[in-house]
Amino acid sequence: MRRQAVDNPLILVDGSSYLYRAFHAFPPLTTAAGEPTGAIVGVLNMLGSLLRQYQPTHVAVVFDAKGKNHRHALYADYKAHRPPMPDELCRQIEPLYQIMDAMGIPQLAVPAFEADDVMGTLACRAAAEGRCVIISSGDKDMAQLVTPAITVVNTMTNTVQDVAQIKARYGIAPPLMVDLFALMGDSIDNIPGVPGIGEKTALALLQTIGSLQAIYADLSQVAALTIRGAKRVAERLALHRELAELSYRLATIDTAVALSVTPADLRPRAADFDQLCTLLSRYELKRWLAAAQAGRLWSDQPTTTVSTPLRVPEPPGASEESPPLETTLIVDEAALSAWLVKLRTAPLFALYCDTEAFDHGLVTLSGVAVAVTEGEAAYLPCSTPISGRSLPWSLEQLLAQLKPLLEDVSLPKVGHYLKPQQQVLARYGITLRGVIGDTRLATYLLDSATGRNDLPNLAAHHLQRTLHHGTLSAGKARSQGTAPARTLAQVAAGATEQATVALQLYHHLWPQLQQQPRVLQLLTDLELPVMAILARMEAIGVLLDVSLLQHYSQTLAVMLQSLEDQAHTLAGELFNLSSPKQLQQILFEKLQIPCFRKTPGGAPSTDESVLSELALRYPLPAIVLRHRSLAKLKSTYADTLPLLVHAETGRIHTTYHQTGTSTGRLSSSDPNLQNIPIRTPEGRHIRQAFIAPEGYQLLSADYSQIELRIMAHLSEDQTLLQAFANDQDVHSATAAELFEVPLVAVSSEQRRQAKTVNFGLIYGMSAFGLARQLGINRQEAQAILTRYFERYPGVLRYRQQARQQALEQGYVETLFGRRLYLPDIQSANAPRRQAAERAAVNAPVQGSGADIIKRAMVMIDQWCHTQPPGQVQMVLQVHDELIFEVAQPVVPEATENIRRLMVQSAALSVPLKVDIGVGPHWAAAH
Incomplete structure (x- = not known):
């Protein structure tokens, strides 16, 4: 019972403090219509960070009530120095209220009382019920509420106030913070205090005598103190006793406010996502809109709590906080041997290769970072001078000791974006084996529409953790013209942080992967092997x-x-x-x-x-x-x-991206080889420049109409299935159906139109889109679509089912379980909803095609490893086409086996067909 209270604190947010701090700290953003949104963005960011950190079941955002409060009755000049609220901030309050209300977050404001009083009352009542409380506020007055069960955190400065820290900072217990303000006053709230007494004197009085009451019980104690001007201080206290007592009342947070709610009532409601998306769209809060459209704000995103200053206080007997990261900089043989043993006996370890001198994909290894737990990591510099002396090993000697460990398939390894690390190790003759997880690929498979998947972004999103050290390598630090920007110790800290966060992220994602076995299988059986294949392809060029x-x-x-x-x-x-x-x-x-x-x-x-x-x-x-x-x-x-x-x-040497598209298709850059035109003479001329080396031929293996074949399989349309089963030209067959002519009488123009329809329907094309593609009016295009669906009712049924599945589940799947989430499928914005509906139709088709060619790549790669080295090399992948360098004598054997394996990569209800060509250059082979 007590443990549950610690793990699930009541979160009380000082909304008024958040508003002002966000307004002054965040950029003055505005919408296209000129509506200010900077404070809204700041408040939501701070609130989101806090709620993702703690995942509370009970929370409230508390605001100051409008107008004067009970303190003004005591002192008319209370907060009199504060300027009126800026108009730009006033205009953001109501929208913020509306957004939080649509999010389902409880909000409170009690007439005649400040937010401090409401939070103090709720916090004390919750603590009395055995629940821990987190108060998020930048107001120093809140420190008086701190107890073993109540902690104050400041998300802007990432600081925490618990009992121990207040005692360490001020030398007094939290309840005496009221006495401190009574003595020294508070210029922000215009609490007068005792004139002439500042923080230093006030703390000396409280640390030696005790409370304000104890001080006034015998002012002679003050005069006897060994502080500067003690006698004068005593006189001031006597003269201004009424001010001190008034200040005490003004500074005291009322913890007995009559409230209509209890802590147990502060459970968030289910978010009204329609209303929320409307508001977020109006105020152009794109990041929050994307989260809302995905149905993900914070409540359905359980996170791993990391070791940060924002720690919920634990009662006696509770487990200790996770240890801080212990980084070992390995510079001697004994430490290296110990860590090699540690890596061999660890259940798994995370790896990060530190590199320098990047040059078109070829890099030099400067160090290796490994992490065996979230608190224990090491950095192995390869040949970096340390304090004027060399390491006791050369790069070759170090790698000779690492090679058996890194190539041991029985030793599980994880990391983030391991493809470049596989490449740099391969350059030194090491084939990285035993990789069971890559966090970049894992997050992509769990949700390909989440956007950026670099490690700092994923750490912030999933772990609420900020990477502090960056990734400047030892080599780059040395090679800069001036003094090194970072020491080797700093480089080690940065590299081990990369490994440690990757390990932590892997542990966080693993339970999610286990809940989706088909997605987990895609990671282990498809994406990880393809990653290694792409690493080799990029290196070969x-x-x-x-x-x-x-x-x-x-x-x-x-x-x-x-x-x-x-x-x-x-x-x-x-x-x-x-x-x-x-x-x-x-x-x-x-x-x-x-x-x-x-x-x-x-x-x-x-x-x-x-x-x-x-x-x-x-x-x-x-x-x-x-x-x-x-x-x-x-x-x-x-x-x-x-x-x-x-x-x-x-x-x-192009660079392939496995996470660059939402459907699983590969993309490439530097250069992008996916968009070279193939149907124009000019595009074919460019492809002539991609040539085979002497003694080799280029072999192009291209799936024929694979997306249409997948559509036939998914739709189970009998006419389409029959056309493929009979190995007909499917576009001509479609034209014969659409224009009601014999197959032999189909004209080239009719076939062109039928081809446009066939491929357009895969992409969810409407009559309007078809009209534009064919250069006809909308009525003619609609007539063509109507005839098509009359002849191919299964395709129409598939389109309807795909949209319905997306509407009910929020995602669609490929044949092999790859998911595409479609948050816009219920959007009130018609263009966005229609785009999501088109994606619902297309994604299973295009994504299944991507899965099939990746499966073929894995199978062919395994076969290539049975051949003599260099005889058959996969060098390019472009959409549905694979290009190989094949030694001239083995072209017939390679042709037979590549076609066989590509056909066997998936079992559809229609046969897969592969067109293969061979020639001295790409254009001749295709």
Whole structure:
């Protein structure tokens, strides 16, 4: 019973203190409509941090009541020095009340009493009932309430006031804080105190004599004290006794206010998410809106309490606080040997590799940090000088001792974003094995829509913990031109913090993963193996024909100049095709082309969708679109790719991102290889620059219409299933159904329209979207959709079921259990709700496709390891396509096995089909 009270304190928040402190501490934010929101943001941030920290079942935010209170009857000048509330703050109070009310947070304000009195009354009553209390306030008056059961915390300064800390700070017990203010006064509240007595003298009196009552019981005690001007102090006390006693009454928090609620009544209500989202949207509180749309504020997010100054006081016999992090800087052989034993015997350990000299994915190892518990970690510098002397080992010697441990699959290891660490270790001949968890991947799988998944953000979100040391490596600290920015000890602290927080985050996430076995299986059987594969692919890279690209850049420049000349002729004047403003003037003012869409600022839009529609009727928009396409191709690929060729390897080393999309698809950057056009001659010319080395061929293996096959499987539509079972051209088959013509009579235009419909429906396309894609009116597009659903009723049924599932569960799933949460599915905002409905249809299809090619990657990688080293290497992954470097003699065997494994990667109700091509460059292979 007592233990439960400690683990679940009553939280009382000083709302008035929060308001003023937030108003002055946070930026003066405003909405687009000019409504101030800085204080609202500050209060919600502080409140959210506090509630996530403690996860209370009982809480109240208490405000000062409007008008004067009972202290003004005692002293008319009470708080008379305070200026009136700024208008910018006044305007934020009512919105804040409304938002907290929609969140279900109890709010209190009692006429004639201050928030201090209401909180004091509730705190004392709760403590008497055996419950611990946390009062969150920046008001120093609250210190008088502190007892073993009542603690005051300040979330702005991250400080705590409990009995021990008040005694250490002031040398008096908490109840005497009232006597302190009675003697010294309080300029903020305009409590007069005794003139001429400051904090130092007042504390000396209280520490030696005791309370105000004891002091006045015998003022001769004061005169006898060995303090400066003791006699004069006694005289002042005698002269101003009435002021002292008045000040005592003013400073005393009333703990007997007649309240209509009890501590037990302060249980939050269920949040009204519709109303809350409306308010948060109006006041443009985007981060809170995203949390509300996900149904996540704090109450349904249990967190691991970390060791911080904000500690709930525990009664005698309760367990001790978690120990602080103990970091060992290993600089001798004995310590190294001891830690190697410790790592081998630990249930698991977290790893962080400290690196320097980053260069296109190739880095140098400067140290290794490991953590075996949340309080015990070590840093192993590789070859860093310490106080003028070298370490007793070289980098090679240290890694020789670490290699057996890091490659031992029976020793479980975890970390955060381990792919770069796998790469740097591989550069030294170490294959990291035994990885059972990566916190970046775990959080992504638990909710791919949460946004940023860097360690500091995840630590703050899940653990309410701030990373204090940063990640500057030892090498970077040494290599800076001036004195080192950080000592080796500081670098060690930063690196071990990375490992320790990753370990703590893993322990926090593990129970959530266990509650979702399919998600856990995705992590262990798919994402972790794919992470290791991507690490190798990035390190291998792909060979590039630089001269071809340089020559093609010149060709593109000529083509762009020709397009500019044509545009200038049509416009009748020179203008900058890349300038939206000049283009607006030419299209909509000079040429009088109708404007049907404007930017948020009210100017005619010239974005791609607008120009695409105009290009169906006017030549100039078509030329502008063509110019934009070629200019992007030139700048993004022809000009940039040669600059990204690594001097050491002669190859392009892209970076793959497993957590960059909400559906599980991989993305890439530096360079982004996912968006090179494949259907245009120019895009194919760029792909010609990706070449095979001498003695090798590039092999491209591409799933054929995999998303349509997945749609057939999910929808169980008999017409669609039959088309794939008969190995028909599904677009032609769809066209035959839509336009009611024999399959052999389908025209190329009919097939094009059917293809647009097939793929559009995967993405939840509406009649409006289809009309834009096909260049027809909305009525014609609706007629096509109606005919389609008549012929393919299973697809319509799937779309309806997917939306209903998202509405009921808040998420949809792929065939293998990957979830996409859709917080906007119940949004009152129609565009956002409709986007969520489209995602509900598309995500299971696209996400299943992503899972299938990842499964194929794992299976093919296992087969590649059975081949002689370097014979078959996976070098690129682009959407539904895998590209390999294959030694010329083994091309037939590789073709057979890669096709077999890709087909076997999933068992659908329709056969998977893989198109494979081989050639000296990517364009020839695809």
